[in-house]
Amino acid sequence: MTTDNKRLTIPKPVAKQAGELDDRLHAAKGVRTLLRKVFPDHWTFLLGEIALYSFIILILTGIFLTLFFQPSMTDVIYHGSYTKLDGVRMSQAYQSTLNISFDVRGGLLMRQIHHWAADVFLAAILCHLLRIFFTGAYRKPRETNWLIGIVMFTLGILEGFLGYSMPDDLLSGTGVRIAEGVLLGIPVVGTYLSFFLFGGQFPGTEFVVRFYIIHVLLIPGLLLALVSAHLFLMVHQKHTQMPGPGRTNANVVGQPMYPYFMVKTGAFFFFVFGVLALVATFAQINPIWEVGPYTPTAISAGSQPDFYMGFLEGSLRMFPSWTWDIGGHTISWDVLIPALVVPGLIFTALGIWPFLESWATGDKSYHNVNQRPRNAPTRTAIGMAGITIYGILWLEGANDIIAVHLQIPLYLTTEIARWAIFIGPVIVFWATRRICFGLQRRDASMLTHGVETGIIRQLPNGAFVELERPLSEGEVAEIAAPSPSPTAAITAPEVDDNGLPEPALRGARGKLQARVHEIFVEGISLAPPTNGHGNGHGNGHAAIDGESERAAVGGGGTPQAEDGGATEDGE
């Protein structure tokens, strides 16, 4: 022990065991790297953790439920403790769910935590997806992780649907009926798919068992594998970070895994579990005893799926009647387009987005520093337009509830949705882009003039001015950014010496790329000021006028972008 500070020493037995392990695993260096890994700090980086921990909680509570649930569609007459349903015919699945709720201590709590966790899991995935999208964290080298995420999102939605359909209650059974109807509508193979899934006609006696095994084994297995790959990639490529002082494209600034991040993330796990337990205590979810057992003869007003399927429901409600009968075959467009084409388009668009953006911007460089959404106006605007489309579909899914509670005539809600789905995204796209440009201008003016302090000074000539202080280095680091990423061939001279256009710009596709590129990289230069204030007076000003916006494009060759901010492809 030294005199100035008593250092800890590792106790001998622990050291011995660690040595034994290392003898067999060669782990010392690898584990040390892991323990020293630096994790950057921003609250938005915890959204994925909400999803991860909800997933773990789903597994834990799910195991409890599997010990009591009976996945069987055999009919029984109920004579259990919930006497209001005495004598009612129901499936064993429904009866065992009533059992869990009313006869197993903690059963209702576990059911509710499980269901709330499923909702929070998918909501967190959506928030996490949006954060990744709006900060551009999916850019090279993280496209694979983005794709894995989209796949997990899709699996999560399917898993949730299967999960809440297993108790075989009236509400979820209606959803299964609708799913069967969609399957039937698929051309050529639809009836076969439906008969194979249900073991015959609807409802059959099989679907609860089959949903059970998919829900309890197959999809969780896939998700576990994908989540592991997702986390491994994140650790291997290191997490992105928000722009700030000392943060470059070639480093990660934050706190080490051991002990700081471990404790933080462990605490967050308890937060997630605690909040879910709190919600499960005070907010009732899926009260199947009120809804009643499923029968194909009954239906409830205000039948909705869980929120993450809401966009599909709205899509179905919005579509007008449209069907083709040709040559003895029926194609129901009113089912195929809303239930298959629309989600297909949405998920495909999400999946190919990183590659689309990379093609549009011509940006093939590495990006480890996130972008503030305002610095990518077109991406942000497209994202907001996408949210608008998704949101309108989602709202329309609850249109009868909205109609009755906000006293809007029922058909009118659908008519509004039919128009809004086309007009809304266009308006939102335009407005978002303008807002981004406005915010960029404000940033540019802060970089040149500094920020207002609220202190007013009277000049000798009687005028009042508000004092400004120049931005600190840290603040400059956070908001200065080369707004268009450095690009390659696209910004090369359009015509070479012989009068031929650049190879990349030839042909219809090349011209399209050039035009798309222009729209994508339009932005305001946010070069940091050369000495803090006064000088560089023309820096932000020229960019405020409409004409010079285009001059800032390309990140090079114009006086405004003299140092163009730090070049951020640090490879």
Place this chain on the structure above:
Amino acid sequence: MRWITARRRRPLFGYAAVLLALVAVGMLYAAVTGVGGSTASAGSGSSSAQIAEGKDLFDTSCSSCHGLDAQGSSVAPSLIGAGAAAVDFQVGTGRMPLKEIGAEAAQKPPVFNQQQIYAIAAYVASLGGGPAIPTDQQVSTAGADAGNGQSLFNANCAQCHNYSGAGGALTDGKYAPPLTNATNRQIYEAMLTGPEAMPVFNDETLPSADKRDIIAYITQTRAEANPGGFSLGRIGPTTEGLVAWLGGIGALVLAAMWITAKRREERTGDHG
């Protein structure tokens, strides 16, 4: 763009934008919450010498729409054959006398007391018969089978009134009201007479005993505690989703912000 750009810094512009948005949203909402068609009702009843009192009350409060002989008019249906049960229901729930013609006659505090209602009912019944006011024995739920009521309710009532009786939307601004306040007799009468857009379930189709079972189911469900916590309106995944986002994600985002916030010493002192 240049015009907006030049003026956007003026303080008034911000207020103007907000005002414009408020006005636009208000106008939009007013436009879509419209008035729909007019109402209709049906029912019948019969009784004794309150008829004279009933006729007086009828002439004062009902004849302006329903006609002096209850023959109906362009804004109200004929009440001949409607019966006492219909009158007891409509007037007893305050739906009649109608305050304004809209898509739906909304429930409101009744204008007449029970004795007066019996009188009007007797008068209307005397005009052309129709279903009688059910007796207390007919609407008593003692010994009723709520389980049978559950399956009947789900098959015949839930599609409009929702599985927990929370109500639901119909077309053109009409709605099936929530069943929270209806008395046993009012539920019976509604089934029997089919008020407004509601279908008629007469006693030959849906016997009295089955109606009692349904009433037992409704009243037991209404009175039942919510073991899982707040009921969130008992309307299902819509409100559940709202709570998951606002309560669940909201609380966790706040927690995340706290966990990652810079401590005070780290924040200050960075004054450039």
Place this chain on the structure above:
Amino acid sequence: MSDNDRDLEDTPAERQAPHRVIGTPAPAPGILADPERGDGDDGGKGTRPYGPGEAEAPELDELPAENPNPVSARNWERVAAALFIVSALASVAFIAAYVGLEVGGDTKGNVVVATLRSNLALGSAMALAFLAIGIGMVIWVRNIMPPVELAEERHPMASPKEDRQAFAETIIEGAEASQITKRPLLRRTLIAATLPAALAPLVILRDLGPEPKGSLRTTVWKKGTRLLVYGTNQPITPADFDSPGGMITVVPEGYQDNDEALAKATAIIIKMEPGQLQVPTRYDDGADGARTLLNSMNWTVDNIVAYSKICTHLGCPAALYEQTTQRILCPCHQSTFQANTGATVIFGPAPRPLPQLPIATNAQGYLVAQSDFQEPVGPSFWERG
């Protein structure tokens, strides 16, 4: 007026200028490491911590061992400790609530209230236990552990050219050694061997269910099958069902509890006012030229008409009947059918009218079906035609 007038001067008042936060607040100065420093090997590269207030890096590569503000740390430690104790107590309370509060068959009072009590007790205890420990841990990290910020170097993701080349060479070497490139017979027969093996797992799923064949085209309704009121399971006569505006769900006799049959056979009967019912005579011209009658007034009895309850959109029961407008509304996606004119679609996504069930009365006066539905009920499918 030059910009200089707007600069803050070093007067007492102006030194107190409020610090306006922009973006994410930055950490204290001097905390960051030099990002270039590294020691060239795999582990723990380039991390050099600075304590707050230190202008330069300490020599040792280690995290600070003491919190610079020990008094505050002690106080926060007490707070965190209290929270951990609360959490422990809450966990004990959870166990006590589990043991002490009965549910289900063992309760003496109202089962629902007992469940509510148990859920409240167990849930609040669990929530408190988890939240208390979570809050305590966060206080531990934020206020007891010394603040630190490290920088770690990133490595280029692309492997060096030599590595890539070596990789490519290994692949080629192996391919050559395996001989597979030089032996097309081997290669092609190997591929041929894997194809059926890949198909087999799909084929063995065949027995998941029967082939649809024609089963979707018919229901269990036959000539003479009595209509039973669903729930009461009683047959019905037109004299019983005589209130205009009446509507009720009916099922075929003998199949009241058969969900599979009911999923297609469930029907509704509606009693209209005299003159209201105007079902048109509608035919379907099939692909093979055969004409099928789909709607007829002859299929009604005494202003009573019967339609399939299974919505032609996606199979929900289209059950909502407005007697004033004679509309049948399906609550799932708001398909609306006009009941008095053959259940034609007037709004919503449904592609076809609800099939009409031909009804008549039998010798005893009960409502019976004249035959099965004359077209497939429920959602459309490819073979429907």
